[in-house]
Amino acid sequence: MRREGSHTGAMIFAGVVGLILVAVFSLRGGSAPAAQPTPTATAAAPLPKLADLDSAWVDQTPPAQIAVGAEATITFKFRNAGRAAWTRGTGSEASLAFTGTATKFDPKMAVNWPAASTPALQTEAVVAPNEIGTFTFKVRGVAPGTYRIDVRPTVAAVGALRDQGVYTEVTVR
Known part of the structure; x- marks a missing residue:
């Protein structure tokens, strides 16, 4: 069976598509799409100098008394007594450093600490x-006993702030 005009229709269709492509490339200057510039990361703020960092103990929760298997939430508050801000998520972020020893504290007591020596x-x-x-x-x-947790603020990217002898005790019954 012979179809008449089907070849002619295909030729017309191909010609129209070709004209559209020519028009599109002519309007764009005949070039491929321009590459998008890659965004540049903003420059990180310079790290503060250790001499510009200081803290002063303000307050803390009372010593905790808990049963074996129970949890206690402990909070310390320190005033930023330095000349540089502590900014979370940057090199000037302040953390609380555990400065005690395993003879006074059992590391297995830590619950979701950011690091073994960083409670918060x-x-x-x-x-x-x-x-x-x-x-x-x-x-x-x-385990039953009294455990001492010595802490001090630190800015990990710069150094430890002065030790003020701050600690708390946790008594496990």
Whole structure:
């Protein structure tokens, strides 16, 4: 069976598509689409100098008394007594460093600490000079006894702030 005009229709269709492509490339200047520029990362803020960082103990939760298997939430508050802000998620983020020893504290008591020697990171997005930063963490009672947790603020990318002898005790019954 012979179809008449089907070859002619295909030729017309191909010609129309060709004309459309010519028109599109002519309007674009005949070039391939321009590559989009890659966004550049913003420059990171310079790290503060250790001399510009300081803290002063303000407050803390009372010593905890818990049963074996129970958890306690502990909070320390320190004033930013330095000249540089503590900014969460940057090189100037303040954290609470555990400065004690395993003879006074059982590391198995740590509940979801950011690191073995870091019980907590600052809660606030930014702690400007003279503002108060909050550091909260949890411990779990693993065996009866009294455990001491010595801490001090630190800015990990720069260094530890002065040790003020701050600690708490957790008594596990």
